[in-house]
Amino acid sequence: MASSVNETSEYAIEVNDVTMIFNMASESLTNLKEYFIKLIRRELFFKEFRALKNISFKVRRGEVVGLVGTNGSGKSTMLKIIAGVLEPSEGECVVRGNIAPLIELGAGFDPELTARENIYLNGSLLGYTKEFIDDNLEGIIEFAELQDFMDMPLKNFSSGMTARIAFAIATITEPDILIVDETLSVGDVFFQEKCERRIQRFIESGDVTVLFVSHSISQVERICQRAIWIEKGDLRMDGPVNEVCEAYRNQFN
Template identity: 80%
Template sequence: MTTSIQDNDYAIEVKDVSMVFNMASEQLNSLKEYFIKIAKRELFFKEFRALDHISFNVPKGEVVGLMGTNGSGKSTMLKIIAGVLEPTEGEVVVRGNIAPLIELGAGFDLELTARENIYLNGSLLGYTHEFIDQHLDDIIEFAELRDFMDMPLKNYSSGMVARIAFAIATVTEPDVLIVDETLSVGDVFFQEKCERRIQSFIDSGNVTVLFVSHSIDQVERLCKSCVWIEKGRQRMVGPVEEVCKAYRNQFN
C-alpha cells in the first residue's frame, strides 16, 4: 500500500516490504494451452519472491543510492515506491509528489499527437490542465521537438518519445525524484542535457532523490547513503562509503 502523509523527516519510508510473483511451473506454447490447463486445474504455479522483507528510510532532501546486481529486485522496489506495483506484504509511505524516471513513455497513446499526449501523460502525473497550459512551451522547448508536436506518436522514434516523457516528468521540481540508471533519452547530447536537469534538482537541496546505478563511482559521487539489495534480500543500509566498500569486496 502506498500512502501520503505530511510533516515528517522522511520523504520515503519502506516498511518490511515483500513482493511475491506467481510463475507457471511449466512452459506452455500457446494461450489456448494455458487456458485448457487452467480449466482442468493441471497448471501449477510456483512463487518467486522478488523482494523479501525490505526496510529503509530516505530523509527529505538527501540523495540515496539503491544498489545490487542484475535481478536483485531494484526495479521492482522502484515500481512499488512509485505506486506502479502494490507490495504483497508491508507498506511504503511517500511524502510529496513523485517524478519517477523509470519507464519513460508508459501510458502514452501512440494514436494521439505528441501535444495531446503531453496533456494525457501530465494528467497521469497529477498535473492539472491549467498547469500544462502554463508549462506547455517549456516542455516543448526542452524536448526540442516543436516541429513534430502535431504528429501522431506512432510516427516517433523511441528516442523522441523518451524526450517528450522526460520533459513532462521534470517540467517542475518534484518533491521526490526516482532515477533509474537505465534512463536513455535520445542522443548523447540530449542525455547530457537531462543529466544537467537532474543535477540541478540535486543541487537545489529541496528534492529527495532515490538513485539506482551499477556504477559504484557514480553512487559514491552523488549519494550520501546507500541501500544494497541482493537477490531480493536486504544486505546493507548505511553511509555510502561503507556500503560501497562492502559491495566491492563481494567481487574481490
C-alpha cells in the first residue's frame, strides 16, 4: 500500500518490502475481440510478472538519489509507486511531503486545447489554484521559451515543445520531493541543460528530496549523492553514487 503523511521524520520516503506484480496473458493475441472471446470461454490464462521483488530503502529529506538499471528492470515502476500512480501488490511506500512527478511529461494534456489552456489544465491536476497559475503564468511561459505559440493547439506541438511546457509547470514552485524519470532526455541540448540547472538549484537549496532516473550514468554521477541499482526487479546495490555506478558499468565488461 502507498500512503502520504506529513508527520515529522528524517525520511522523506520509506519503501518497505515492496513487490509489484503484473498479470500478463500467456499467449499473444492479435485483437480485442479475440481477447474477450477467450476470456469469456475461460480459455485465456495469465502468468505473473514480478516487476519488483521485496524492495526496501529509505531516502532522507534533502537527499539526492539516482536509480540505475537496464531497461525493464523496474526503475520507472518504482518511481510510479512512490508518486502514487501505482499501488504496490505487496508492502508499503510512505511519502512525506508534496511531490512534483516528472515521469511522463505531457500526461493529462488535451491536444485540442491551446498551450495556454493546457497550462491551467495541467496545473490544476498538480494541485495549483487558478490564482496561483495566474500569478506564475509569465514565469512558466518564459521558462518554456514558447511565447509565440501559447495560443496554438497542442496537437501541433512537437514532443520537445510539449516537454518544455510540462517541465516549466511542474517546477514553477519548489516541491518537497522531485521525481525525475528520463525527463532530461527530451528536447534539444539547450533545454536539457536549462532543466538540469533548475534541478541543480533545487538540490543546492538542501530542502528538496530528489529521485532521479537517467540512462546517462555520467549524469547520475554528476547530479546524485547516492545510487540504488535495481536489476530485473531485485535491489542489487545501494550506496555512494560512484561505487554503485562503477559496479553497474562493470557488469557489461
